[in-house]
Amino acid sequence: MSRRPFSLAHRESYLRFSSLALPRYTSYPAIPHWKDQLTLAAKGSELAAALEVGQAYSLYLHVPYCAKLCFYCGCQKEIMNPKSAAAQQKVEAFIQGLRDELALVAPAFQKAVLRHIHVGGGTPNFLNPEQWLQVKALIVAQLPTAPDLEWSVEVDPRTITEAHLETFAQLGVKRLSLGVQDFEDKVQKAINRIQPFSMVADLCQKARALGMNALNFDLIYGLPFQTRESIEGTLEKVLALRPDRIAYYRLAILPDLFAAQKNFAPEDLPQGKASMELNLLIQRRLQDAGYESIGLDHFALPEDALAIAARAGTLQRNFQGMTTGRDLPLLGLGPSAISSMGAVSVQNPKTTEAWLEALQQSETQLKAHHLTREDRLRKAIIDQIFCRSAIDVKELEQEFGEALIALFQEVLPDLRILEAEGLVSFDRHKCIRLTEPLGRLLQRVVASLFDAYLPRGAYLNGLEVGRASSVG
Ligand code: SF4
Structure with a gap:
């Protein structure tokens, strides 16, 4: 820009x-306008029909659990104490669900090659390192994968451990996406997400030391108590850590959909002119620091693949945001996950319970759209x-x-x-x-x-x- x-x-x-x-x-059309249905049993074959023999595709895996509720959150998640026996039972049922879903779709994908896995949530590091090794074993046992299979994972700096990082490095994860949101104490308290700068800085340093050099920060403006001064403070800290990519989202305020947002008093939220000033400040400050504006709310350092794709005119957009020209057909696994290949898009049942139930009755209809x-x-x-x-x-x-x-x-x-x-x-x-x-x-x-x-x-x-x- x-x-x-x-x-x-x-x-x-x-x-x-x-x-x-x-x-x-x-997506176009936006999901509320999807008007078709297809069964879970038919999902794999309908999607894979768009793939050529040997064609590469990408997998999105949704992990639907978090340890603590962030008040702004609009993601599909369930809040549990990860150390509780109930949580471990649920995670085991989730892994069994993945096994079942893979068994349903995998036969249709034997002709194609899995090239990239993106894990989002929820909190992917809610699963412990051993459980991640199990998940990887399930995937590679069922789907032909490229020798240089890439992984990217969204992580929560508050709950990720060194053992997680070592396991992710061992799995071949190259890109970590850190939920940062804001560095100011008052804002962090208001959103119920306390994570000091030192915690995030330490995570960046450890990830880079393990070879996970591609770091993405997710930040939000429009949160309670954010001001020009507070955003300046957050940006200064972000720039000190210099992630390769930054997504600086505008908070989607939809309290009727996301009940925890009712914790915010409307008068504490920057709106109208104040919100515009924050957006302009973010745009200017990131560009002054050498980031390129990729479109909407994404920024990247000039040498990052996203910035290179933007300059080359090969940028693409999918359910996960902006991607490079290597945007691949997408298979989604797990609750609420979206798949899109050729002219077909389909979404899994949204809650974990509904997804697990559907896996037992594979004639369950899923929300879909044929372009x-x-x-x-x-x-x-x-x-x-x-x-x-x-x-x-x-x-x-x-x-x-x-x-x-x-x-x-x-x-x-x-x-x-x-x-x-x-x-x-x-x-x-x-x-x-x-x-x-x-x-x-x-x-x-x-x-x-x-x-x-x-x-x-x-x-x-x-x-x-x-x-x-x-x-x-
Ligand atoms: S923002 Fe992330 S960590 Fe917080 S509740 Fe939502 S999904 Fe979980």
């Missing part, structure tokens, strides 16, 4: 649009908006022809409104560019214009409060 100043007019437009509730577009040709066109445009901050009409025309022309005729009056608001500009080469910095900060607004599943005018009015998070 360029460092052009943010004019008064830009500020006004930003404030007007950033309060709108709109989808995040990690239509029109979905594919709109998805291609939305992907370009997020990954290139531009819509290359000429390039898309080659693939979608008349359908693209018809769609642009339909949305042109709305695009002209966004042009007048300073979010997009038209160039001579049949390319529509998101302006810098305003349009790039409001990518979700421009994308929503192409979303056929939203009510008309949603890009100007947003969705009903509680149906989606606000844009900025």
